[in-house]
Amino acid sequence: MARIVMKFGGTSVADLDRIRNVAKRVKAEVDKGNEVAVVVSAMSGTTNQLVAWCQQLSPLFDAREYDAVVATGEQVTAGLLAIALQELGQEARSWQGWQIAVETDGAHGKARIQSIEGEELISRMKQGQVPVVAGFQGIGPDNRVTTLGRGGSDTSAVALAAALKADQCDIYTDVDGVYTTDPRIVPGARKLNKITYEEMLELASVGAKVLQTRSVELAMKEHVRVQVLSSFADIPGTLVVDEEEVVEQEIVAGIAYSRDEAKVTVRRVPDRPGIAAAVFVPLADAGINVDMIVQNVSADGTTDVTFTVGKTDFLRAKAVLDGVQKEIGFAEIVSDQNVAKISVVGVGMRSHAGVAGTMFKTLADRGINIQVISTSEIKVSVLVAAEYTELAVRALHTAYKLDA
């Protein structure tokens, strides 16, 4: 017997037939002797509709009202799934964020969970009842409904799993697991049986958007075993777990890519102490996340500083720098939106040399020029021209022996 939290995303509960299917899967887990709690998203399309209404009424809508409106999508699904479970003879009841309560901070629209009251739900699970929890939402210090930001139901599920001391948190979605890379680019990409939290974080943050990043951070912090699996196929998915659980660790777990970044080069910045701060503090003050940063060696008393930002922040970043050009005294800003970031991720590279070298050589052999390099303990990322994305991903997938 295990205690399991099952989370179903929007496409898994898109209509009544799918909700009935979800009910069957949930009941099957209970029938195996498990204690089960469920977290649901809104039916797919619903949240987009509700968000659009808020935006159309007021581009600068009140986030508290937005939360009250948007959180209803999950409340509907929770009630409907409870009814579907009861129809199968499975005792169940729906729970809205404020009823449990899922207490969050007051940051409406992007609230963070602070605590979840788990005792009542545990006691009901022990009596055979399935709690069906509306994901994505909680209640703020002002006694108003809060939401956790898009994709927040993943975080709801992991936080609930922690509060319920669950053995596992199964995230049902429209893919059947985490792959060594995007199967649309590399048909021979393999599904991973296990992956560490750290690898999942790196893969998610560079574009393999299977789980909300925050949910993985939370799972790592709370040691919640997460499984990503398909709600449409009855096969095992990918387990996201502590490093100790991954016995036969591959050196490289996967290859990720992102076309969502733009490259900005600040040319001929006077090379003196404090100059990096002069460039990046104004960007941080404007709430712009900078990703890769490279500073060239100095020549004739000036240097070039290159960095990447999300494409959606690109114009704002340029405006911020234009505003401090005189003060800093750089020559000009050169930019390129036609770039892709390719990353090789794996906790094994901590103990294995040569991972970066293999990457650089593989790309050089294909004639792909590397524009920017950044590395972390478990990741090597390079920026290349966007047109080489598929070629680079395929070559690296083969080079690290990831092909099926």
Add this chain to the structure above:
Amino acid sequence: MARIVMKFGGTSVADLDRIRNVAKRVKAEVDKGNEVAVVVSAMSGTTNQLVAWCQQLSPLFDAREYDAVVATGEQVTAGLLAIALQELGQEARSWQGWQIAVETDGAHGKARIQSIEGEELISRMKQGQVPVVAGFQGIGPDNRVTTLGRGGSDTSAVALAAALKADQCDIYTDVDGVYTTDPRIVPGARKLNKITYEEMLELASVGAKVLQTRSVELAMKEHVRVQVLSSFADIPGTLVVDEEEVVEQEIVAGIAYSRDEAKVTVRRVPDRPGIAAAVFVPLADAGINVDMIVQNVSADGTTDVTFTVGKTDFLRAKAVLDGVQKEIGFAEIVSDQNVAKISVVGVGMRSHAGVAGTMFKTLADRGINIQVISTSEIKVSVLVAAEYTELAVRALHTAYKLDA
């Protein structure tokens, strides 16, 4: 300066443009110097969709889950209207039933309001904020969402007006007031400026469904002045008030009709004490509302009992009586679904004789046979063949000098 509760029904908030219009009307009332609270229904069509989903998942759905699902419709509208008001520069915030709190009994799906906490809302109104309250809902003793039954937002509005000690409760709808009869049948029907609670109750219960019956009962009990008016035209509507306020009372306020009833005659019931109970107690036990009842004078030791029930209850009523036929010993059940109930309503008939006589003579002059008669202090109702509905309504409208 007055304190006003404004209530907008589903067609008044059917899309974003209409919600913007509602926001303008609300702001106009505030700009006149009034304190305003708003109660909203779900966008038209939403509640039907949510109800259909529950029914399709389980014909015998759990009413507690139904409430959780269906109450979201009003929550969406409340948040959207608050955003629309803010966009006009009008301070506003949405309130869900559990936040106020609107405390109800535990009868999920048809809950009754027990108390409303009004102090917080009054204090905010005094500071210029408009509370936008999700209608149709409250919170039960089990800390779960309850709903008040279809049309319940009218009752929410009246109860809120009582709790806020409001001077008036304006119910905005898709008609511009209460008419002397259905204008689709009598083009010369007049809009009434004022009508008493009692008359409104009789008109509502016989088919002029402008307000939910319970909302009128509550308004009468709490002495809340209600105005029914159009959300699409900027003209005064009909005031529903205490009898003392209606100075120049007409004898007859209006003519109502209903085609929703069926006639049932139990033939040759043994005429002995307790026989009426033997017929009607089983029907009451089955939750079937009986409306008009007539018992013929006895002949040869038996009598005929005729009554009407809602058409939706007709088959169940017949089944209940079939079940007790042996026990009671009646001969047969004869029924007719092709009937209409025509009612003449007016508090003035308490002090004026001859109202019923005028009705019977008017119908007789047109050759319309009266099948059943029932009377109350302020109403005379007759059952006639359905084909005579329009003729009867028109003739009576003229006979009581109600034509414009």
